[in-house]
Amino acid sequence: MSAKLEGKTAVVTGAAGALGSAVAAHFATEGIQAIVLADVNLDAVDALAETLREQGVEVATERLDVTDGDAFDAMIHGAATRFGTVDTLVNTAGIVSPNARIHNLTTMDWERSMSVNLTGTFHGIRAVARALRKKANVSIVNIASVSGLTAWTYAAPYCASKAGVIHLTRVAALEYAKEGIRVNTVCPGTFPTALHDTLPAEALTAIEARHPLGFGAPADLTGAVTFLASDESRWVTGHSLVVDGGYSLP
Numbered sequence: 001m002s003a004k005l006e007g008k009t010a011v012v013t014g015a016a017g018a019l020g021s022a023v024a025a026h027f028a029t030e031g032i033q034a035i036v037l038a039d040v041n042l043d044a045v046d047a048l049a050e051t052l053r054e055q056g057v058e059v060a061t062e063r064l065d066v067t068d069g070d071a072f073d074a075m076i077h078g079a080a081t082r083f084g085t086v087d088t089l090v091n092t093a094g095i096v097s098p099n100a101r102i103h104n105l106t107t108m109d110w111e112r113s114m115s116v117n118l119t120g121t122f123h124g125i126r127a128v129a130r131a132l133r134k135k136a137n138v139s140i141v142n143i144a145s146v147s148g149l150t151a152w153t154y155a156a157p158y159c160a161s162k163a164g165v166i167h168l169t170r171v172a173a174l175e176y177a178k179e180g181i182r183v184n185t186v187c188p189g190t191f192p193t194a195l196h197d198t199l200p201a202e203a204l205t206a207i208e209a210r211h212p213l214g215f216g217a218p219a220d221l222t223g224a225v226t227f228l229a230s231d232e233s234r235w236v237t238g239h240s241l242v243v244d245g246g247y248s249l250p
Helices: 020-029 042-054 069-083 107-132 156-179 201-209 222-229
Strands: 011-012 034-040 059-063 088-091 139-142 181-188 238-241
Touching: 020 034, 020 042, 020 222, 034 042, 034 069, 034 139, 042 059, 059 069, 059 222, 088 107, 088 222, 088 238, 107 139, 107 156, 107 181, 139 222, 156 181, 181 222, 201 238, 222 238
Parallel strands: 011 034, 011 088, 034 059, 088 139, 139 181, 181 238
Antiparallel strands: none
């Protein structure tokens, strides 16, 4: 069986995070030729970059705040110039919102979730469209959440931003299908990461109880991301692939 990403080039945002690093590591096992590891905390991707280089992957690291659209444009343009193209962008950068009811949230709480989760994804799609329109078979994989399809109390900004990602994915898929860009999203259930450290233990217990298969892990999502990044999904666009341990079933 051949590697699914043989000879391809990818950009992964939020590469220092649990999911971003897992995706990048899995891409290496699937034959990725070159990868850009982008994160607001550049030092945090150094170890991952070295590991991937030891596996024969050409690696570039970029400091990126996804809320900066000009920086996103420059990064995609630079990657396409350096490697000849960008075959896949995976938008994993994201944040969770404070655990609070709507009346206890500040406008800043709301705007921060939107600027990173939704506007950051918009910046990524726009950057790829600007640089790579009419380049055949480009795949954008966004990371939304099952919270964008269901309702979570105490998480209004997060839910709304992820619902926005899902619909933005569908609009972008329609706009760019004729120009060779596929846009899909993965909707994970909950897998505990450092992003959840601020949540009370009882909140995490309650969330886990909603998943028939229990909490997942980043490794449970890398196969779905790889499928959408690869040519195996060449006739898939605008799709939201739910990988949630059964959360959305009840």
